[in-house]
Amino acid sequence: xxxxxxxxxxxxxxxxxxxxxxxxxxxxxxxxxxxxxxxxxxxxxxxxxxxxxxxxxxxxxxxxxxxxxxxxxxxxxxxxxxxxxxxxxxxxxxxxxxxxxxxxxxxxxxxxxxxxxxxxxxxxxxxxxxxxxxxxxxxxxxxxxxxxxxxxxxxxxxxxxxxxxxxxxxxxxxxxxxxxxxxxxxxxxxxxxxxxxxxxxxxxxxxxxxxxxxxxxxxxxxxxxxxxxxxxxxxxxxxxxxxxxxxxx
Amino acid sequence: xxxxxxxxxxxxxxxxxxxxxxxxxxxxxxxxxxxxxxxxxxxxxxxxxxxxxxxxxxxxxxxxxxxxxxxxxxxxxxxxxxxxxxxxxxxxxxxxxxxxxxxxxxxxxxxxxxxxxxxxxxxxxxxxxxxxxxxxxxxxxxxxxxxxxxxxxxxxxxxxxxxxxxxxxxxxxxxxxxxxxxxxxxxxxxxxxxxxxxxxxxxxxxxxxxxxxxxxxxxxxxxxxxx
Numbered sequence: 001x002x003x004x005x006x007x008x009x010x011x012x013x014x015x016x017x018x019x020x021x022x023x024x025x026x027x028x029x030x031x032x033x034x035x036x037x038x039x040x041x042x043x044x045x046x047x048x049x050x051x052x053x054x055x056x057x058x059x060x061x062x063x064x065x066x067x068x069x070x071x072x073x074x075x076x077x078x079x080x081x082x083x084x085x086x087x088x089x090x091x092x093x094x095x096x097x098x099x100x101x102x103x104x105x106x107x108x109x110x111x112x113x114x115x116x117x118x119x120x121x122x123x124x125x126x127x128x129x130x131x132x133x134x135x136x137x138x139x140x141x142x143x144x145x146x147x148x149x150x151x152x153x154x155x156x157x158x159x160x161x162x163x164x165x166x167x168x169x170x171x172x173x174x175x176x177x178x179x180x181x182x183x184x185x186x187x188x189x190x191x192x193x194x195x196x197x198x199x200x201x202x203x204x205x206x207x208x209x210x211x212x213x214x215x216x217x218x219x220x221x222x223x224x225x226x227x228x229x230x231x232x233x234x235x236x237x238x239x240x241x242x243x244x245x246x247x248x249x
Numbered sequence: 250x251x252x253x254x255x256x257x258x259x260x261x262x263x264x265x266x267x268x269x270x271x272x273x274x275x276x277x278x279x280x281x282x283x284x285x286x287x288x289x290x291x292x293x294x295x296x297x298x299x300x301x302x303x304x305x306x307x308x309x310x311x312x313x314x315x316x317x318x319x320x321x322x323x324x325x326x327x328x329x330x331x332x333x334x335x336x337x338x339x340x341x342x343x344x345x346x347x348x349x350x351x352x353x354x355x356x357x358x359x360x361x362x363x364x365x366x367x368x369x370x371x372x373x374x375x376x377x378x379x380x381x382x383x384x385x386x387x388x389x390x391x392x393x394x395x396x397x398x399x400x401x402x403x404x405x406x407x408x409x410x411x412x413x414x415x416x417x418x419x420x421x422x423x424x425x426x427x428x429x430x431x432x433x434x435x436x437x438x439x440x441x442x443x444x445x446x447x448x449x450x451x452x453x454x455x456x457x458x459x460x461x462x463x464x465x466x467x468x469x470x471x472x473x474x475x476x
Contacts, residue, residue: 092336092340094336094340094476095475096476114342114344117340117341118342122336122337124333126331126333126336127332128332128333128337129333130328130332132268132269132273133265133268133269142337144261145253145258145261145341145343146253146342147253171272
C-alpha cells in the first residue's frame with residue numbers, strides 16, 4: 001500500500017514511483033464486440049483524468065488515469081485498502097475526488113449528473129435491496145426509479161438469475177446472502193444502463209452464480225455496454241476486451 | 250426513452266416507504282405509545298386538579314409530540330443507509346429533493362398523522378375544552394409536518410455518523426422551539442377565548458418555508474453524508 005502525505009506533490013510522485021499502472025491484457029484486445037444491438041452510438045466513453053483521493057490527510061491513490069470505451073470491461077485490482085471501492089464510488093459520482101474528474105463522453109459527469117445516472121447501474125457492497133420487500137417488489141421498485149429496459153420483467157429476470165421460484169414472494173431478509181446478491185444483480189437486467197459499476201459482484205455467489213455473472217458481463221460488453229468491476233477472482237470473459245487497472249502497487 | 254417521470258418516482262418512493270412502515274408496524278407504534286404514555290403520566294405525577302391540568306395541557310401535549318417526533322426521526326434514512334438503498338436513490342436520474350420529499354411525506358403520514366388522531370383523546374384526559382381541542386388539532390396539523398421537514402435535515406447530516414443520535418437532538422431540538430412556542434401558545438390562548446390567527450399564520454408560514462427549503466437542504470446533506 002503506497003500512502004503519501006497530502007502535502008507532497010502527487011503528480012511528481014506518481015511519475016517517479018509509477019505505482020499506478022494501466023495494463024491492457026493482450027489476447028483479448030483484438031477481439032472487438034460482435035454485435036452492437038443496443039441503440040448506442042460509439043461516442044460512449046468513460047474516462048478518469050488525474051483522479052486522486054485523500055482520506056485523513058493521506059492520499060489513497062493519486063494521478064489515476066484510465067479510459068473505457070463501448071464494449072470494454074475494466075477490472076480494478078488491488079489489495080485491501082487500496083481504494084477500489086472508493087474509486088468505484090468516484091466513478092458513480094457518489095464521492096468527490098480530491099483531484100481530477102470523471103468524464104462521460106468527454107464531459108465532466110458533474111455537469112449533467114442526471115443524464116449520467118440514467119446511463120449507470122451500480123451494485124455496491126451493500127446490495128441496495130430492502131429486506132422487508134420480496135425480490136419481485138425490489139426489482140419492480142428499481143424499475144420505476146430509473147430507465148428500464150423495454151422488455152424488463154422482474155419474474156423473468158429472477159428466473160435468469162436462477163433464483164428458486166418460491167423465493168419470489170419471500171421477504172429478502174429471509175434469503176441467503178448469495179440469493180440477495182442475485183436479486184441485487186437483477187437490477188442490471190431491469191435497467192437500460194450503458195455502464196455497469198460492480199463492487200465485488202462475485203461475493204457470496206456459488207460457482208454457478210459466478211459463471212452466470214461472467215455470462216451477463218460478456219453479453220453486456222458484446223452488446224456495446226461497458227463495465228467496471230472490482231474482484232479478487234480470476235474472471236473468465238471470453239470474447240471481451242478486458243482491461244486491468246492496478247491500484248496501489 | 251421510456252424513462253419513468255419524476256412524479257411516478259415520487260409516488261413509487263412514497264408507496265415503498267408506506268409499505269415498509271406497514272411491514273414494520275412495531276417501529277411506528279413505538280413513538281406513538283411513547284406519546285400516549287408520557288402525556289397520561291402527567292396527571293399521575295402532578296396534582297390531578299382539573300384547573301392545573303387544563304393549564305399545563307397544551308405544553309405537555311406539544312412537548313410529548315416533539316419528543317415522539319424525535320424518536321421516530323432516526324428511522325427516516327437509517328435503514329436505507331445501512332442496506333445501500335440510499336446510494337441507489339442518489340443514483341437515479343430524478344431530482345433528489347423530490348425523492349427526499351416523498352420520504353418526508355411518508356414519515357409524516359406514519360408518525361405525524363397518528364398524533365393528530367390520538368391528541369384529542371389525550372386533550373380530553375387533560376381537561377381541554379372544545380375550543381382548545383380544535384386549536385390543538387389545527388396546530389398539530391400545521392406543526393408536525395414542520396417537525397418532519399426540519400428533522401429530515403438533521404437526520405441526513407448525521408446518518409453517516411456513529412452515535413449520531415445525540416448530535417441529532419442537539420441539532421434539531423433548538424430548531425423545533427419556534428414551533429413549540431407558537432403552537433402551545435395558540436392552544437393556551439384558544440382556551441382563554443383569545444384570537445389565535447396570528448400563531449396559526451406563523452405556523453403556516455413556517456410550514457411553507459420548511460416545505461420549500463428543507464428538501465433541498467436534506468438532499469444536499471445526504472450527498473455530503475454519502476461522500
